[in-house]
Amino acid sequence: MERIPILEIGDILLVSIQVDLEDQSVLTLQEDLAEKISSTGASGVVIDISAVEIVDSFIGRMFATIASLSRLFDADTVVVGMRPAVAITLVELGLTLGDVRTALNLDKGMTILRGLRAARR
Amino acid sequence: MERIPILEIGDILLVSIQVDLEDQSVLTLQEDLAEKISSTGASGVVIDISAVEIVDSFIGRMFATIASLSRLFDADTVVVGMRPAVAITLVELGLTLGDVRTALNLDKGMTILRGLRAARR
Known part of the structure; x- marks a missing residue:
């Protein structure tokens, strides 16, 4: 698994x-x-990290990579559910999330994606 | 985690x-x-098991338990994404899923839940 x-x-x-x-x-x-x-023609990607307790620079970069990747398929990326401790670590590591948008939870993330999609049409 | x-x-x-x-x-x-x-007043629960490769009777019973539990809060349960091998194992173990509905994927599961909710109102 x-x-x-x-x-x-x-x-x-x-x-x-x-x-x-x-x-x-x-x-x-x-x-x-x-x-x-590519196969589904999805308009957006939500990455839920509410269960993630520890991040390092490799994982930090993953978000930016996924966002760049999605962009090539005309899809937006939102990272949701970040724990406060993870946010602190990202800042302390000096990592920016690049183009990646964030939202408090899945519901809000999906609202952002739908808004972005509507704006693009 | x-x-x-x-x-x-x-x-x-x-x-x-x-x-x-x-x-x-x-x-x-x-x-x-x-x-x-209880805290959200959710109307339904979707359990995605598309990553689950192996089930035993304990896990089989879990679905029925969750469904009974949800029912007490007036919520429905749908299990989605079952792999063919898992379905075969459940049948071979003689496990029924009780009240639990199943659907091919998350989208269809959510459609079922919305339908059930609408029907109850």
């Missing part, structure tokens, strides 16, 4: 990260996600 | 099971879910 499942909610993809991410599983996720956005 | 996160999509709760479930994490999930349905 090392593969992180990618769920579909309408034309939005949902990735809920629950396991400690190894470098390899991050790469696999990025490939799976590119494949899935 | 042993706790399985419970996400909210509108008034539907989403549980995506990605880790091998130990008996203790199943019990914790049930408690967390009861707590969350």
